[in-house]
Every structure is written in structure tokens, then in C-alpha cells.
Amino acid sequence: MTEKTRGRLTTRTLAMPADTNPAGDIFGGWVLSQMDIAAGICAGQRAQGRVVTVSVDSMSFIRPVKVGDVLGVYTEVAKAGRTSMQIHVEAWVRRDRIGQREKVTEALFKFVSIDESGKPTPIPEEKDLPSYVKEGMESDF
Numbered sequence: 031m032t033e034k035t036r037g038r039l040t041t042r043t044l045a046m047p048a049d050t051n052p053a054g055d056i057f058g059g060w061v062l063s064q065m066d067i068a069a070g071i072c073a074g075q076r077a078q079g080r081v082v083t084v085s086v087d088s089m090s091f092i093r094p095v096k097v098g099d100v101l102g103v104y105t106e107v108a109k110a111g112r113t114s115m116q117i118h119v120e121a122w123v124r125r126d127r128i129g130q131r132e133k134v135t136e137a138l139f140k141f142v143s144i145d146e147s148g149k150p151t152p153i154p155e156e157k158d159l160p161s162y163v164k165e166g167m168e169s170d171f
């Protein structure tokens with residue numbers, strides 16, 4: 031497969047029979063939830079604190095996910111604002127755990143960094159981030 035993943039592998043899980051729709055494929059809401067979890071990890075590390083999802087844009091379901099597929103979610107900070115961050119998210123599957131790897135979804139999530147009272151709070155400058163957060167540290171999480 032020539033297509034390349036974008037971002038860092040943030041979560042990996044197995045699609046289970048409990049996550050199916052009536053047709054027997056994996057329910058889109060489950061995939062979206064896995065993407066939100068991974069994007070939340072990425073945004074929380076960029077913000078170095080609590081974050082909330084504020085919007086999801088350009089969500090594309092490209093191919094179905096099947097029971098037994100390994101789902102890997104890749105995330106990347108696409109843009110950092112004052113209190114908000116855009117997180118590019120891709121979900122890939124490895125069919126039946128061992129087969130070919132295919133991109134199944136992608137989307138742009140927006141998160142806002144919030145304080146203890148739920149109010150938006152500025153995110154740190156990139157230079158002040160711990161090294162594990164900085165791009166290029168592929169082996170770390």
C-alpha cells in the first residue's frame with residue numbers, strides 16, 4: 031500500500047462484535063469515539079492539561095471497519111490557536127489483525143484547553159513543551 035499515515039500512532043484497539051451495526055459492520059459512532067479519544071490524548075498533551083472537544087470537521091468514512099480488525103488511530107496537531115487546537119486524525123485498520131493496512135476514516139477535530147472551572151485557558155508555547163510531546167518523537171507516547 032503506497033498511502034502513508036500522517037501523525038503519531040496514538041491508540042490501538044480491536045473491533046469487537048459488540049461494536050457492530052445491524053448490518054454486521056462496525057458502527058460509525060464507535061470509530062468516531064475512538065478518534066475522539068485519541069485526539070483528546072494528543073490535544074491534552076499539547077495543552078498540558080484538561081481539554082474538551084468543541085467541533086469535528088471534514089469527517090470522512092472511507093472504508094468499513096469489520097469485526098476482528100485492529101484499529102490504529104494517528105493524530106497530529108495541525109494548528110494551535112490561543113486556547114484551541116486543530117487535531118488531524120486518521121484511523122487505519124489491519125484487516126483481521128494480520129492483513130493489509132487500510133485508511134478507514136479521517137477528520138479534523140478542534141479542542142479547547144480549559145481550566146478547573148471549564149473556562150478556556152491559553153495553551154503553552156511549543157518551546158515550553160516536554161520533549162515527549164514534540165513532533166518526531168515517534169517511539170514515545
Ligand SMILES: CC(C)(COP(=O)(O)OP(=O)(O)OC[C@H]1O[C@@H](n2cnc3c(N)ncnc32)[C@H](O)[C@@H]1OP(=O)(O)O)[C@@H](O)C(=O)NCCC(=O)NCCS
Pocket residue numbers: 082083084085110111112113114115140142144148149150
Ligand atoms: C469549548 C468551550 C469551553 C468554549 O467556550 P467559549 O466561551 O465559546 O470560548 P471562547 O469564545 O473564549 O473561545 C475559545 C476558543 O474556542 C474556539 N471556539 C469556541 N467555540 C467554537 C466552535 N463552536 N467551533 C470552533 N471553535 C470554537 C474559539 O475560536 C477560541 O479559540 P482560540 O482561543 O484558539 O482563538 C465551550 O463552548 C464548551 O464548554 N463547550 C462544550 C464542550 C464539551 O463539553 N465537549 C464535549 C461534548 S460531549
